[in-house]
Amino acid sequence: MKVLVAVKRxxxxxxxxxxxADGTGVELDNVKMSMNPFCEIxxxxxxRLKEAGKATEVIAVSIGPxxxxxxxxxxxxxxxxxxxxxxxxxRVEPLAVAKLLKAVTEKEGVxxxxxxxxxxxxxxxxxxxxLAALLGRGQATFASKLDIADGVATVTREVDGGLQTIALPLxxxxxxxxxxxxxxxxxxxxxMKARSKPLAKTQAADYGVDVAxxxxxxxxxxxxxxxxxxxxxxxxxxxxxxxxxxxxx
Amino acid sequence: xxxxxxxxxxxxxxxxxxxxxxxxxxALGQPVHILVAxxxxxxxADAAARLEGVERVLLADDASLAAQLAEPVSALIVxxxxxxxxxxxxxxxxxxxxxxxxxxxxxxxxxxxIVTVVSPSTFKxxxxxxxxxxxxxxxxxxxxxxxxxxxxxxxxxxEAAPIDTVPAAADPGLSRHVSDEVARSERxxxxxxxxxxxxxxxxxxxxxxxALMLPLADKLxxxxxxxxxxxDAGYAPNDWQVGxxxxxxxxxxxxxxxxxxxxxxxxxxKDAKVIVAINSDPNAPIFALADYGLVGDIFTLVPELTExx
Ligand SMILES: Cc1cc2nc3c(=O)[nH]c(=O)nc-3n(C[C@H](O)[C@H](O)[C@H](O)COP(=O)(O)OP(=O)(O)OC[C@H]3O[C@@H](n4cnc5c(N)ncnc54)[C@H](O)[C@@H]3O)c2cc1C
Numbered sequence: 001m002k003v004l005v006a007v008k009r010x011x012x013x014x015x016x017x018x019x020x021a022d023g024t025g026v027e028l029d030n031v032k033m034s035m036n037p038f039c040e041i042x043x044x045x046x047x048r049l050k051e052a053g054k055a056t057e058v059i060a061v062s063i064g065p066x067x068x069x070x071x072x073x074x075x076x077x078x079x080x081x082x083x084x085x086x087x088x089x090x091r092v093e094p095l096a097v098a099k100l101l102k103a104v105t106e107k108e109g110v111x112x113x114x115x116x117x118x119x120x121x122x123x124x125x126x127x128x129x130x131l132a133a134l135l136g137r138g139q140a141t142f143a144s145k146l147d148i149a150d151g152v153a154t155v156t157r158e159v160d161g162g163l164q165t166i167a168l169p170l171x172x173x174x175x176x177x178x179x180x181x182x183x184x185x186x187x188x189x190x191x192m193k194a195r196s197k198p199l200a201k202t203q204a205a206d207y208g209v210d211v212a213x214x215x216x217x218x219x220x221x222x223x224x225x226x227x228x229x230x231x232x233x234x235x236x237x238x239x240x241x242x243x244x245x246x247x248x249x
Numbered sequence: 250x251x252x253x254x255x256x257x258x259x260x261x262x263x264x265x266x267x268x269x270x271x272x273x274x275x276a277l278g279q280p281v282h283i284l285v286a287x288x289x290x291x292x293x294a295d296a297a298a299r300l301e302g303v304e305r306v307l308l309a310d311d312a313s314l315a316a317q318l319a320e321p322v323s324a325l326i327v328x329x330x331x332x333x334x335x336x337x338x339x340x341x342x343x344x345x346x347x348x349x350x351x352x353x354x355x356x357x358x359x360x361x362x363i364v365t366v367v368s369p370s371t372f373k374x375x376x377x378x379x380x381x382x383x384x385x386x387x388x389x390x391x392x393x394x395x396x397x398x399x400x401x402x403x404x405x406x407x408e409a410a411p412i413d414t415v416p417a418a419a420d421p422g423l424s425r426h427v428s429d430e431v432a433r434s435e436r437x438x439x440x441x442x443x444x445x446x447x448x449x450x451x452x453x454x455x456x457x458x459x460a461l462m463l464p465l466a467d468k469l470x471x472x473x474x475x476x477x478x479x480x481d482a483g484y485a486p487n488d489w490q491v492g493x494x495x496x497x498x499x500x501x502x503x504x505x506x507x508x509x510x511x512x513x514x515x516x517x518x519k520d521a522k523v524i525v526a527i528n529s530d531p532n533a534p535i536f537a538l539a540d541y542g543l544v545g546d547i548f549t550l551v552p553e554l555t556e557x558x
Contacts, residue, residue, distance in 0.1 A: 215387045
């Protein structure tokens, strides 16, 4: 079973991102960039499938600027066998990403595509579902558990009411939620080894996919602020204020 | 043209979030039809028909739609789509699972999680865990939108709209429902509750989470939320997680107990009307947002609060 994992380079989860003064976007200069945490989880799951003898090969793919090579090296250090960089600068929307991933999936003969459920920069939560649609295959989003046996993926999903388990024949697309696993840290020897693993550099145009955005960002602004910071000294004062000042109880 | 709103439901009850999403759908300025896709869900269609400003309800009642799996429901919507130029759903896990599949089948880019309808093709949406609000204009002729329901008031009741039955599409058979693990509770639903009490890592165990948070929730008639750390540690179930990657809530009152206030958590609750934080660390970031901060040990203060209410 060949597994493809899509990984995205994003501003690190611990960075408090600031809106640019001119309202054209957010400030990403000198901001620490990392692999999207949900992509890390997806990759970890793929590497575990390989370690369990269920996956024969784990391919990591990233669509983004030349710098996304760093993200792919991290993926290789975590255990991916090889990597593909699809270079595309500027804003690449989930639909275009899904089209590129479809091309790679078909070219490589992939049986299982693992992605994160959302990227923590644009918070779109679309790519996996779109990829499954374009491939004409089943989808299991927000997965907290994945079992593969006899060509069928059995997936437990985190849904609003609790958990739902579904079964999908492979090939299929699965997107990871937070509790699927705890991703490993790449060890220093593995980081060294990753440098010599194969990494193919391609361009979006090589796949014949139109990546021109359908949406125009007109403005980016700060959210409405809230003025908090008031303190109370006791439970009695809190209850009194909730009743007479805030009038919410 | 017309807007198609996808109803959120469990085959028995129309979820309250549909009425909020309807307000966003109506803001597009054209007639709205509601699609109820499920099995044995006629009562849901009746409820949807009584929402204000709904022109028509489409009822697709078929065994293949019972679990509302994305593949058969998206096939159904795509079959109907030529009559519509906007497809809208609440940004619930069902809506988020379904709508991007519909969008891709229509070769359209979805606009996720809209919080404002600026014009029929321009929307505001939060990005970066709500640290920035983007205004995006779409050039797609069919708009596919998911709605952050806390940003829109619920539509009221109206005159009953007609209900048309529509057939399900051929089941693509790409996935199969196996089982659900859904906890039934008498408490209000987290996404719709007027009061939410939320517990964090500081609770220390499931036993202590239950011992502190449940009586407080009972006293206030509140829903219970949790931080990711509390869910990861098994103190609370996954569907209680509030935040960027969990549920977004905007109750009248949110009481955060032993939660530090990481950006990812704040993303899910900072639009609450009144925020109370109880935390032993006076420098916890949650206090910067709280209307009423109380410094101290939750293990004494929370039971004291429950007692005082
Ligand atoms: C990709 C990603 C997605 C995420 N999504 C979410 C999300 O949706 N929702 C979410 O909540 N988090 C999310 N997180 C996690 C988030 O970054 C924080 O780690 C998490 O919110 C911390 O939870 P906490 O406040 O309970 O724990 P901590 O940050 O450990 O805070 C515990 C707090 O309890 C206080 N405390 C300790 N003992 C006591 C006591 N006896 N009495 C009173 N106070 C006490 C401490 O002072 C501290 O402030 C996400 C992270 C990532 C990377």
